[in-house]
Amino acid sequence: MEWQRLIVSYIVGFVLLNVLLGLMAYMTWFERRVLARMQHRVGPNRTGPFGLLQPIADGIKLLAKEDIVPANADRLVFLVAPLLSFALAPLGAAVIPFGDTLHLFGIDIPLLVADINVAVLYVLALGSVGVYGIILGGYASGNRYSLLGALRSTAQVISYELVLGLSLVGVLILSGSLSLQDILREQQRSLVLGPLTLPNWYILSQPLAFALFLIAAVAETNRAPFDLPEAETELVAGYFTEYSGFRFSFYFLAEYINMIVVSLLAATLFLGGIDGPIADGVWWLAIKALFFLFFYVWLRATLPRFRYDQLMGLAWKVLLPLALLNIALTGLVRLWGIGAL
Amino acid sequence: MTVQVLVFWLLALVAILGALGVVAARNPIHSAIGLVLSFLNVAAIYLIARAEFLAVVQVIVYAGAVIVLVVFVTMLVHPDDLPEFHGRRPLRIATGLVLGLALLAEVSAAILAHGLRGTPGPWTDDTIAAVGGNTRALGQVLYSDFMLAIQLTALLLLAATIGAIALARPEAVSERLAAARRVMTISLAHPRGLDQPALPAALPEPQNGRVKEAGGGRPIVLARTADEFTEQPAWGEWRAR
Amino acid sequence: MIDFSQPTPVILSEVRQISPTRRELVLNMGPQHPSTHGVLRVRLTLEGETVIACDPVIGYLHRGVEKLGESHRYAQFVPWTDRTDYVAAPSNNLGYVLAVEKLCGIQAPERAQYWRMIMAELTRIASHLVWLGTHALDIGALSVSLYTFRDRELILDIFEKFCGARLTTNMMEIGGFSREIPPDLPEMVREFCRYFPKAIRQYEDLLTENPIWLARTKGVGVIEPEVAINYGLTGACLRGSGVNYDVRKAMPYLLYDRIDFEVPLGTHGDVYDRYLVRIEEMRQSIRIIEQCLDQVPTDGPLMAYESQYVIPPHKNVMTTAEDMQRHFIWVIKGFSPPKGEVYHAVEHSKGELGYYIVSDGSPIPYRLRIRSPDFVNLQSLPYMAQGAMLADIVALIGTIDIVLGSVDR
């Protein structure tokens, strides 16, 4: 029985990984198209219908390019760092529940790779280890722009990881569990407030935490307006200035996978994941995640970039105190048992 | 069971190799990578021991924060300031040997006293399950039995943080900057000597020009003729800098 | 009143004596860098992200335009002026052509002067649009650049309609315009004037009240007015500090004294003020263009054909022997203005663009000096960069509004 579960889990993981990679490729297409529409442009429209084959063409192009290692690079680290970044990115999706258990061929197939009882912490841990890909890549390039990008990235990820973690504590207090399954189950209950029947989504009970999570998640994935580690107008390309070919694409893909994983996570934690008004299922999760992905693109099209000191000031002087305040409030509410929230 | 043991040995081996790498590597960044490797394997060993919470916290705190900071500082330090790794340093070698032997003796004594398996504590699988998972159990123990120790540790860490900030002296940067600014401004013929007193605040006198709210809480002045604002610039809040 | 009478004490030393200490990092920004607007190179000494010292290195686009000017006949040099500040070519043409006309003592007919003003103001808008787009892009606002370039296309279409070229227009000629204005051009320009204020509002919606934009630009790169004057800054860099010096107002050339417009002045002298000033300048340019269109005569000569320094009318070249002869000599040998030297300045989109021409009475200028505004303005970068962060440097380079073709000449 143990073996069977393991194999099922592997198969689900394998399917998920491939779906994620495909999604990621189309995420680039989606971003380029949406960004283009926002900027009065057309976007990629030549390769296939609506430019749908563009990601494949890009992938082939990147794979065919020369893999250049700079002369004064730390060779081994330089070669390994992008792989690290890329390999760690999709792991976060393993704990996200994509639906209820499926009965197929007489086997119970849970639509989730692994139900870890510390799932939330696991995702945070992955985020904090994922930064190594950036730091080591930046360091090993032997380029000052890369070094500066790596330094920025380190400080940024450490600061915003803190905010990210603390913003989730409110949710954890309310749900009383670190498992995403439990958090999801908790949100699938409905909330009766007099004549209103609302879903018990945590965005309703934890709006501040949601906002903090959203901001910190954008910073954690190095996206605009927090894309300082790769700020192309200041640092050329930041930590991956010296990378080319498929190693460059690894960084690129890792960023998009991170975006998708964070969007899925946000949807699961705050918007009730697969829970929907009718016919619960993975499609609801997809719609919610798509909303977050669109939000990412929207931010990039609209906002200028922060300066480094402003970024750190925002994290430590504004977001962190707010997160602590949120924890204190939630704790008090929970302690006194006010409301059914 | 056999699989678990095999995995354990594998993880332990890699952890030890990583630890060796920390000592052996010449490049401090490589040392840090070795340390991360070691930490990650130790975390995996925790997982085998079904201490998921501990494992994840190990990764977040040690691999994700402490070593990242170590790497950060190493990257900031100029290569010339790093200690020299070449040549013999008898004092260092002696110190290292003594400390290493002491640690070895300590571990050996512990193993000899309690055996390799150690003494089982009050928390067994059943008691943990009764409480509701090891995360909960850990929390209960930490915040009831060891409350005082936790608070003391927190206090100590706070003191250390304040001490570190005091030692790092943020004004050191500004001093250096001020010095550099002096050099730079002098060399580029600063039009106003740095030590000269600033001019008195002069708010724009409405002459013929009209003041327009341009946005961002900032007015701009629209000059109608060529003669206004030539003697007296439309310049307010002099010291806004 | 600012006391300019006191000499300022300065001690002089060598810039290169600043050697980086161990904690500092020397960063070569450029000449190949996304936000140095071409091939500017800035040698930065950084401590962490704070800029300790900043030394702009220029000359990567030096083509010796002044030397070339001393080997071309007067009329031949007009296309070269396009290549100095290539985003505002008609203004460069205008400055040079006016300097030559001053040297010769001739003046273009009224109608041509109005059209020169219209083209110069359109150029100012086009140049400011390029500036706004790239400046916002440097600070990270991606979409503004696309919007500004979209609207710049409209101006380039007008240029194309007018003279056939879009970027290096070679539009002005000595003495006026030798070709008739296309009949539907005035309507095209009017259409643009009706549309463009909406576009400015669009840019302002994205930037003016944006908190990140304010945080990135307010209080950054402050230049006090007397410092700005002492550096010899002109254009928006000087007016952003509140000093009213606009060549169009101070020393009206063409027919600017007949036009009612205002000169925007900043009150704080930082990056944000220069942004506001330039946005307002675009509005004022629209005002000027509309007035010009109202005032310009629909008929009348476009070229000062009564002077011997001007190329004869094309129709007469084909029909009369005298003009054919003159045309031949004008083209082959050029014309010889009187001996003397002139300096004529126009208000370019980036500041005061001056042409200093020394004539020895031969058809080739003896000395041709281009006083380009951005070359002088760029000098203030180290002053503005004191204590700035690395990210501010790109904002500062953007706010000076440089085009390296004009800086290096």
Place this chain on the structure above:
Amino acid sequence: MSEPRSLPATPETSPWDTTEYWGPTDPEQHPAVRLVRERFPDAFQEVVVFRDEVTIRVARPALREVVDFLRTHPELRYNHLTDITAVDMLYLRERPRFDVVVQLYSIPRRQRLRVKCGVDDGEMVPSLVPIFAGANWLERECYDMFGIIFEGHPDLRRILLPEDWDEGHPLRKDYPLRGYRDYVQPGYESPAPRIRGTLRRPGP
């Protein structure tokens, strides 16, 4: 309809002559001329008026004092340094070889003025950097292009040409238009071919 047979060289009254942008065109009435002549009787050499432009020529050693006087005198206040450049007078006169040309502008009075001084090879012109910060790059450019040394300049090095440029100063009149030698790109054996052909017309 035919054009007039002979055209006047220059109109009798040029519209450029009466702008007063450079002050009164009569040198005797020009305040700068009068005051400089009073204050520096030895250094003042001549005044030239062409169109509306007033040029004062002063002796080389006094350039900085004169400019500073023009800047600080309450009646003059030429506080904006517009330009510093030079002219190689090799074909126009014997000595001195160069003219250093300083364009000044008074923001409060809205008037321009040009100050000139002659300088020969091997002589030094007093730098204006101590009084105008903006003179820094302009003088560097003069040095770069003409080889004129400015005494007291803090940082006199080449600005537009590479720092290791060893072929002299290109805006001198004896510097050939195409340089002294062919430029060989590093890594290539022969110089890039100079294109000397005629323009080709597209075929029918």
